[in-house]
Amino acid sequence: MKRRSFISKIAIAGSLPTLIPKSLFAQDKASPLIDGPVAVCTWNFEKANATAGQALLEGKDALTAAILAAQVEEENEDNSTVGFGGTPDRDGKVTLDACVMDHNGNCGAVLAVENVVHVAALARDVMEKTPHVMLAGKGAEKFARSLDYPETQLLTPKTKKAWEKWKKEALFQPIINIENHDTIGVLCRDKAGNISGACSTSGLGYKMNGRIGDSPIIGSGLYIDNEIGGAVATGMGEEVVKTVGSFLIVELMRQGKTPQEACDEAIKRILKKQAGKPNFQVAYIALDKKGNVGARSIHQGFSYMHFNNNINQNIKVEPI
Numbered sequence: 001m002k003r004r005s006f007i008s009k010i011a012i013a014g015s016l017p018t019l020i021p022k023s024l025f026a027q028d029k030a031s032p033l034i035d036g037p038v039a040v041c042t043w044n045f046e047k048a049n050a051t052a053g054q055a056l057l058e059g060k061d062a063l064t065a066a067i068l069a070a071q072v073e074e075e076n077e078d079n080s081t082v083g084f085g086g087t088p089d090r091d092g093k094v095t096l097d098a099c100v101m102d103h104n105g106n107c108g109a110v111l112a113v114e115n116v117v118h119v120a121a122l123a124r125d126v127m128e129k130t131p132h133v134m135l136a137g138k139g140a141e142k143f144a145r146s147l148d149y150p151e152t153q154l155l156t157p158k159t160k161k162a163w164e165k166w167k168k169e170a171l172f173q174p175i176i177n178i179e180n181h182d183t184i185g186v187l188c189r190d191k192a193g194n195i196s197g198a199c200s201t202s203g204l205g206y207k208m209n210g211r212i213g214d215s216p217i218i219g220s221g222l223y224i225d226n227e228i229g230g231a232v233a234t235g236m237g238e239e240v241v242k243t244v245g246s247f248l249i250v251e252l253m254r255q256g257k258t259p260q261e262a263c264d265e266a267i268k269r270i271l272k273k274q275a276g277k278p279n280f281q282v283a284y285i286a287l288d289k290k291g292n293v294g295a296r297s298i299h300q301g302f303s304y305m306h307f308n309n310n311i312n313q314n315i316k317v318e319p320i
C-alpha cells in the first residue's frame, strides 16, 4: 500500500446540498456549514473513503456508506490490522472486532469473531436483527452462519509466516504507527444531514487470545450523536477505553468545542495519565453536524481521508 499524500478527484456529478435545518446552528456562527455529503476515515484508505463518498453522492444513508468503506479494508489482504489478512493473536487466531452506530442512536457490535470477513456488516445485523447490542466469539459466529455469511480463513500464508517468526521471540511490542495500526474508523454525513459511523479491526497484533480493544466498544472506538456529530479512534485501545475517548469528544463538542478542540482535549486526557509522552499511538477524528472535521494524534505518522465536494484527500495530522 502506498503511504503518500494525495488528492484524488472523483468524477461524480449531481451532488445535492446536505439538508440540515439552519435553526440548529442559530447560535453558532463560528464555524461554517459545509455543504454536501462528508466522509472521513482513519489513515490513508483512499479507496475505502472514496467508496463511502460515492455511496453518499448516490443517496445512500450514512450508515450504509460507512459500512461499505469498512468492507474495502476488511477485504484488503494488505491491511494487516483489519479483516482478511489481519495479524493474529498469540495463539495464531485472527479475531475481529467491529461496531456501528447510526443517527438514531442505535448501535451494534461484534467482538473476537473468527472466520467472518465483513464484521462491520455483522455488527449492523446485531443492531437490526437481534434484541442485543453486542455479540462475542462463538455466539457472533453462529449468528453470522445463520445469516449465511461465508466462513473464511482469515489467516493468510503471509500472516501465518510472520506469526511463526514472531513466536520465536514472542515479544509484545506494539509498533507506534500504521505498521501496526490500520484500524478503519469511518464517519459519514449523508444528503439528509444524518451522521453515522463504523469501526473495524483485528486489534493489536499478537494480543492475548480473548483481548478486546476499544474498536467494538461504543463510546470508545466510535460514538455518534446525530444532534452533535461523531468521533472515531485508532491506536492503543486500552488507553482509549480508559478515557472513553469517542464519547468524550462528542460531549466536548456538545459543550461548544470545535471538532479540533475536542480531539485535542481527548488526547490531552490520555497524556495526563502518562509520565511524559508515551510510547504508544492514539489518534482521533471528529466530525460535527455542520461537516467540520478535526483530528489529533499523540505521535507523528497519523493521517486521515476526507471526502467532500467530490474531492477525496489525505490529510496529515500534526501530533499534539
Ligand code: SD4
Pocket (backbone or CB within 6 Å): 081, 180, 181, 182, 183, 184, 201, 202, 203, 204, 212, 213, 214, 215, 233, 234, 235, 236, 237, 238
Ligand atoms: C485496538 N484500536 O484493538 C485497536 C487497534 C488499532 O489500528 O487501532 N489498530 O486497540
